[in-house]
Amino acid sequence: xxxxxxxxxxxxxxxxxxxxxxxxxxxxxxxxxxxxxxxxxxx
Amino acid sequence: xxxxxxxxxxxxxxxxxxxxxxxxxxxxxxxxxxxxxxxxxxxxxxxxxxxxxxxxxxxxxxxxxxxxxxxxxxxxxxxxxxxxxxxxxxxxxxxxxxxxxxxxxxxxxxxxxxxxxxxxxxxxxxxxxxxxxxxxxxxxxxxxxxxxxxxxxxxxxxxxxxxxxxxxxxxxxxxxxxxxxxxxxxxxxxxxxxxxxxxxxxxxxxxxxxxxxxxxxxx
Numbered sequence: 021x022x023x024x025x026x027x028x029x030x031x032x033x034x035x036x037x038x039x040x041x042x043x044x045x046x047x048x049x050x051x052x053x054x055x056x057x058x059x060x061x062x063x
Numbered sequence: 064x065x066x067x068x069x070x071x072x073x074x075x076x077x078x079x080x081x082x083x084x085x086x087x088x089x090x091x092x093x094x095x096x097x098x099x100x101x102x103x104x105x106x107x108x109x110x111x112x113x114x115x116x117x118x119x120x121x122x123x124x125x126x127x128x129x130x131x132x133x134x135x136x137x138x139x140x141x142x143x144x145x146x147x148x149x150x151x152x153x154x155x156x157x158x159x160x161x162x163x164x165x166x167x168x169x170x171x172x173x174x175x176x177x178x179x180x181x182x183x184x185x186x187x188x189x190x191x192x193x194x195x196x197x198x199x200x201x202x203x204x205x206x207x208x209x210x211x212x213x214x215x216x217x218x219x220x221x222x223x224x225x226x227x228x229x230x231x232x233x234x235x236x237x238x239x240x241x242x243x244x245x246x247x248x249x250x251x252x253x254x255x256x257x258x259x260x261x262x263x264x265x266x267x268x269x270x271x272x273x274x275x276x277x278x279x280x281x282x
Contacts, residue, residue: 028161030099035100035157036081039107042150043077043255046143050262057269 073254080244080251088244097161101198102244104154106252107147108176114144114256115183116215122207125200134200137207138190139263141183148180163227171224175217182210184213196271 084102091098117140125133155173156166167173186206192198221230234242 028095031157031161032099033095035103035154036085038153038157039103039150042146042153046146046259050259050266054262054266054269057266057273060273 071257073251073258077251077255080247084244084246088240089238091241094162097158100154100158101241104151104158105245106249107154108151108251109153109249110256111147111179112146112214112218113181114140114147115211117260118144118183118186118207119171119211119214122204122211125204131196131199131200133265134196134203135267136182136260137203138187138267139260141186141207141250142263143259145180145183145187146259147252147256148176148183148204152176158211162187168227170227171220172217172226172228175213175220179201179213179217186210 080104088099088102090096118137121133121137121140124130125137152173155176159168160166160239186203189200189206190203193202218231221228237245
């Protein structure tokens with residue numbers, strides 16, 4: 021089992037990077053959608 | 064200003080919890096460093112359950128009081144729940160490759176979680192087919208209650224069908240360092256969940272106001 025897991029640090033990095041991409045991506049999507057609706061409302 | 068400070072505080076706590084999980088908590092004896100994925104995978108899963116519970120409660124509340132605010136809350140929580148469930152599935156897959164040797168297997172927990180993900184994607188998609196607010200809320204509320212039935216199935220799947228995914232750990236079977244790190248990250252995800260649902264709710268509210276203003280202009 022340890023043989024498979026050794027050198028699996030890249031999977032750890034991939035997991036944490038993915039978490040940040042998803043959470044920041046969703047945060048920005050909320051901001052952009054909010055801006056879009058605000059602009060539409062003022063037209 | 065106060066709101067921006069609150070957002071920054073939530074993100075700062077999230078960064079703190081992640082640093083704690085990555086650099087302070089000791090690695091697992093057998094799985095090594097890759098076990099640290101638990102501190103994002105498990106909190107994401109727990110908080111997706113909380114989001115779907117909010118959908119369930121808001122759907123019931125809508126059927127009782129027929130207020131749009133409950134439908135808004137259900138829609139917002141469902142979207143955030145879908146994001147977290149998608150993240151849970153991806154992280155599980157990344158963790159599964161080095162530990163189980165596969166990216167995906169038709170294990171009971173994995174399969175029921177995938178079903179859960181697609182049920183809520185379906186819920187959000189179906190909502191888009193109905194333009195009018197009240198009929199949409201009336202149709203969505205029973206669906207929001209019905210599909211929540213899959214959440215306890217996902218939770219108990221590891222006990223009902225003993226397949227590859229391990230059963231839930233308890234604080235008594237884990238190192239106190241790991242329990243602390245898991246709790247920190249669970250709260251970090253919870254604060255983020257509240258923040259996301261709140262802002263998604265405000266977005267839907269703004270959309271409703273904008274639509275109403277447009278309708279007034281047309282009239």
